[in-house]
Amino acid sequence: MGSLQETYKEDENILLLSHSVMPWVDSIEKIKEYASTQKAIDGKWHLVTGDRDQIYKIARASYFADEDFKKTKDESEFIHTENFVLVDKKARIRGVYNGTLALDIQRLKRHIEILKKEKNKIYIADFFFTTCPGICPMMTDSMLKLQEEFKNDTAVLFLSHSVTPTIDSVPKLKEYALENGIIDKKWHLVTGNKKEIYDLGRKFYFVEEDLGEPKGIDAFLHTENFVLIDTNKHIRGIYNSLNRASLAQLMIDVKALKKE
16 A cells, blocks of 8 residues: 555555454554554545444445355455455446555556546446346347447447346456456446446436336346536437447437537
């Protein structure tokens, strides 16, 4: 983490966050002492302590920091992992990396640079899950058509959110991407906190047809719609990915949007 701090110490968009998994030992005073020995820059690298249950919940339910994240853990079971988690501004997980491996740290840095370049891009977003036997494979085929249409256009990116984040780990999404010919740096498959993803789909992208119907976190989010987002993060259109005419209109609208 110290090397990452050195790399990004002048970059105000990048912050580093380390959670103590022994808050009953790591008091605020102890954390300050450790920060001093590690030369952690105040305001850049945050070392935090707090309520044990909340910290463990964040690590396991939101960041999926454990390798065996599917395994139900007893609340008393100690959490200890070498993984670093890359989280974007919308609290979506964009990658998990072994903090002890130089190759993984280099991969993390490359992905940070990709994230930084995502500003001022046109997005086509959708919501899917890798084990879906129904509409998702057809949605993926439609997105692949869009990928082919815009693969050399650096202004256009694709973003697919998993609606089953407890199943779709980062390795699972990588496997899915390889199986389907998804171009890295062009089409991003993301996982993260379920509530954050569902809120994004329902409250910001309005992807479902029955907009007026209130839904809880247990109501499954499943839709064939693609959402067109402009460079100012405004919704410019919602399209049925399974309808050829709608998909053709999406391509037309993307090209028109670029001319604005």
